Amino acid sequence: MHKGSPSLDMTPMVDLAFLLVTFFMLTASFREAEPVTIDPPASHSDKLLPENYIIVDVDALGRPFFGISNPEAREKTLDRMCQKYNVQLTDKQKKTFMGMSVFGVDVKDLPKYLSLQENERAKFKPQNGIPNDSLTPQLKEWILYAAQEANAVYLKAKEEAKSKGQEFKMEKPRYAIKSDQKTKYISVKKVIDTFTDIKIYRFNLITSLEGGSKKE
């Protein structure tokens, strides 16, 4: 009989531990740093956010932020906006833009904003959301260009799949709005009006799932 420290066969445990490590490492996708924290309200809806979306975040202060999920459409939209506002971006700045989630700066401030380090960007001062008034309707232009580009990318992919006889899987671009619980509805309304102005009427409002809820 062993005395003192009994030796345990830890092999199965280690096996399991590594299995789990591998699993979590492979499934983990790191959340991109967002310039603002938004705590969406809860709902009973269990629909998931579609893969292909154009998103406008409205933070608690009512500032709009903008993002596009599709990389190709994102790049083209950026090019068009830069062209329109005569903004020059270096390749490095463009690359940074591609890796960002949402942003909320005036397009003229983009070069300065994109040159900053990731942790400094949240503190960038003129981050007052994307200008959205009748004089500088930048949000509207971002949405309009993004919608056109995203649809073009979608149609192109569809054509390509058709000509190759492959199964077509890509989803149509959808328009998502994410907003904080404390946001005044009127600021969300303003963003929605921007969408309806360019004839987009259907939205996915992002909510979090109500904890342990059941259909009553």
Added chain:
Amino acid sequence: MAEIAEEGGGGHGKGKKRAKKGSARIDMTPMVDLAFLLLTFFVLTSTFSKPKTMEINYPAKPDPKDVTKPPEVKNGITFILTKNNRIFYYKGEFILPNDAKGRPATQLTETDFSTNGMHKLITELNKSAIDEIAQLEQKFKKKEIPDSTFKRLTMEAKGKKEALTVLIKTDDQATYKNFIDVVDELNISMVGKYVTVDMMPQEYELLKQKL
């Protein structure tokens, strides 16, 4: 920590030290430590949840050239959201004081977001549609109707004249959370016809009196 590597060649007393044959044992403790460290890290940081969404349609801006009469609403209710999570409602159409037909002027009633408040109110008003959909659901479960028909009939039941029509209006103090709460409640209560519109000045006056 428990040992993995046993003392090689134990139990032989003072025998000659023999060269180890076959399986060489490595001390795995540091590796296991690291594995668990990583495991803990990934377990704690990973988020599985993809955000949930709620689909909603907004009405197009009315075309001034369009002269078609708005559809007659039989069973309607208007919710007015305002600050401090307060919610008011009135049923039917808005009637001004001193109505020509002698109908009583609209009064706002306050309710709340609890089960006994708005939920009860909506389920009572939308009873016909809820019952119809419950019947359809039973039929569907017994496999009397296919799912495409079930979906279509559910939509039809929600769109019937007897089914509730809801208008949601907010003032500039209402929060987004309240709005989502109302829409969520309507989805639960099978209300298919709801729309958010701007408040009329008369309604705003009435609301101001209540606050």
